[in-house]
Amino acid sequence: MQPPDPPIPQHHLFTHTVDTAPVYFVRPSDTEQPTWVAYEEARYLGTVHGQFDVGGRWHVQSLNECHHSLDDAVRALRRPVRWATDRELVRRWARGILSDPNLLVLDIQTTGLGTAWAVQIGATDRDGNVLFDELVNPLAAITPEATALHGLEQNRLASAPTFSTLLPDLAHLLANRSCLAYNADFDRAVLEREIQRLSPPARATRMTLYPRRWADAMAPYAVWRGLWSVRRGSYRYQPLGSTYDAVNNCRRLLTSMEHMR
Structure with missing residues (x-):
């Protein structure tokens, strides 16, 4: 049995390490929704939304995908350009x-x-x-x-x-x-x-x-x-x-x- 996913963070800024590499999450100043912009070092990865009603816990905006963990949402954002x-x-x-x-x-x-x-x-x-x-x-x-x-x-x-x-x-x-x-x-x-x-x-x-x-x-x-x-x-x-x-x-x-x- 897999451990339950951690609760969606409430912080405006937080760092989450996925596969040994840190990712920095910033909540836009104009929202209190569970939405964060993700960066890896200085590189923009994309925007993720924590939600429960669309078949997954984390929605990746640019990919129109849902993932049950933030780790997998980040892994999707890290796909190489050759993925298609x-x-x-x-x-x-x-x-x-x-x-x-x-x-x-x-x-x-x-x-x-x-x-x-x-x-x-x-x-x-x-x-x-x-x-x-x-x-x-x-x-x-x-x-x-x-x-x-x-x-x-x-x-x-x-x-x-x-x-x-x-x-x-x-x-x-x-x-x-x-x-x-x-x-x-x-x-x-x-x-x-x-x-x-x-x-x-x-x-x-x-x-x-x-x-x-x-x-x-x-x-x-x-x-x-x-x-x-x-x-x-x-x-x-x-x-x-x-x-x-x-x-x-x-x-x-x-x-x-x-x-x-």
């Missing part, structure tokens, strides 16, 4: 991905947040139809942090099939597919880790397990949202608002892809 071009490239990328009739959308839930094993694998086609939806016995402990997210506990998974049991069906599903994921490197690492602990005969399946190509929506989605981090010098990572159910996550990703294209 970057966003157009993302639109074309998303259109190309969704035009592939062999597209498979994949999500894997795991025993932990780092180096971990699969506990649920879900996949859909490009229309959101379920192609694969299986719980997995990880043969390993599940961290409390992971259970708090996806709700899966060891006793529920004790009777679920192991990865080796699911491997033939999964390999058949992935063969010659284009595979779309959110943070694809993580999902690929889980598959690789699962194969590495199989017996040598089963490892021979590893080459057939991999799809024709991988596509990762994480960086394109960050560009599409356009919240710039001066600390990273790049567009800031954006969560999809995951439900931590594999199939639901696939469908949520498809919805975001439709918005991007």
